Amino acid sequence: MKARVHVMLKDGVLDPQGEAVRHALGSLGFDGVAGVRQGKVIELELAEGTTEATVGEMCEKLLANTVIESYRIELL
């Protein structure tokens, strides 16, 4: 089975990478880009029967820094 984890910086946490992308898009002539946030997506190939709770534990322990990042789990 597969799981996909999205890790994004929490609202209010400065995102310099996203800001750089926003600026670059403007320079390239793309108007109307009001904001950009950049995060990580992690695709996991897991043993059958792995629960969402286990994936949540992986996020808490390794994949996300929960002080500044939030995560979302999608089982595929």
Next chain:
Amino acid sequence: MKARVHVMLKDGVLDPQGEAVRHALGSLGFDGVAGVRQGKVIELELAEGTTEATVGEMCEKLLANTVIESYRIELL
């Protein structure tokens, strides 16, 4: 309107970051993790009426390196 872009390394392209995560999960006692791929997710706050084609252009020009990365666009 919002758009979300997923950028992943193409199959066959070595993903050392994903490999490091796989190894670390094993060290933490999570068994059965057969593979990990790490990519980027970019959330864009766009002007109303921006088309998927425009977002595609952003991907081609800036957001993805299409030699080694593939991208997927989601309009929200």
